[in-house]
Amino acid sequence: MNINLTLIGQSITFIFFVWFCYAFVWKAIRTAMDEREKQIADGLEAADRAGRDLELAQEKAAKQMKEAKAEAAGIIEAANKRGSQIVEEAKEQARVEADRVKASAQAEVEQEVNRAKEQLRSQVAKLALAGAEKVLEASIDEAKHKDLVDKLAAGL
């Protein structure tokens, strides 16, 4: 257990190893570790942010979906309304047309009836005259009695 130059030798060795560790080992390893720590922290933060972004996007999408639904409902309603309007219009038109057709048909019928009546009237006057001629078997002054018969016929 002699104290000798080993003391100084060990001191020099010690200083050399500490210097080596300081210059080449510690800084490099520590820098890499700090860098990794930062990367992990950044990654976690990015994940957090992505989560928040996703939430926001989902919210936005839901809102848009709701809006779209509302719009679609509006469009459908308008279309329904328009459809029923068109049907109403068509119905109205059809009724008007039908009325018109009916009216013209009626007018025609009336005309026809009137014509028939006219014909009938003239026929009846002739018939009555012929009948009366036969009944009376006498010559009657046609001109004298024509007014009378016409009045009769007009009374029909």
Added chain:
Amino acid sequence: MAGDTLTTTSYIQHHLTNLTYGKLPEGYERHGADGSVQVLEQDTWTIAHSMAEASDMGFMAIHVDSMLWSILMGGLFILIFGRVAKRVHSGVPRGLQNFIEMVVDFIDSTVKDSFHHKNALIAPMSLTIFVWILLMNTMDLVPVDWLPQAAALISGDPHFFFKVVPTTDPNVTLGMAFTVFFLMIFFSIQNKGIMGFVKELTLHPFHAPKWYVNIILIPINLILESVSLIAKPISLGLRLFGNLYAGEMIFILIAAMFSAGLMFGLMAGVLQWAWAVFHILIIALQAFVFMVLTIVYMAMAHDVEEEH
């Protein structure tokens, strides 16, 4: 151990002697193993052949085995850590890098726990101290006869001294402790100035508001503070040395039992195993204690405001 003339005492002494290379003075009488005496005609640098020669060399000698194993272990440390540091990347760490980073992180958190100042040297120094001392202490777990016997075989000299645990050499532990001590004084003066450092030594722990009382107190303070200052490196170095030396001594005593018959041999085997298991704790603990105390001393050197 082979050799019939070998006694337990000489076996133990042999294991506790370093391979010493040093200067023997002029006119020194060297006693050979065969009883011959050789008188040196001039100062000679040589390898000591006995404990007496080693101690007669005085300060001008170096423990070759301590230095060899200390440098080998430190080299192992910088080899492993340097390789990893060269290829270190901030991606997913694998294998060795993972382990090294775990060690670095452990040291870093220990340093941050007790050292709150800005000094980029403290953490790498703590890492070096911890890993290096741990590796040197671990040499204690190699069975005590393996490496000395191998060295004796290679050198061809059966009495070749070869101590493989550098931390059982007080030169090694005190060498580190005094380096730490000088760094501590250096940082102390750097942070507090010479006057601050002197004041710390003279105005504590006793301090009086009147100057004429202080004049009496200053010498007392100086003695007290100097003793506590000097005690720091000595206790730091001797604590590590003492623990490892005692551990090594017990390993040697157990190993000496192997030659005392089958029963003792079996018992020694069990004891050696048990002591090795227990010694793992001491190995790691002493390395850690040395590192923590170094950090604490460095923190004290940086503390400008008084804390007593």
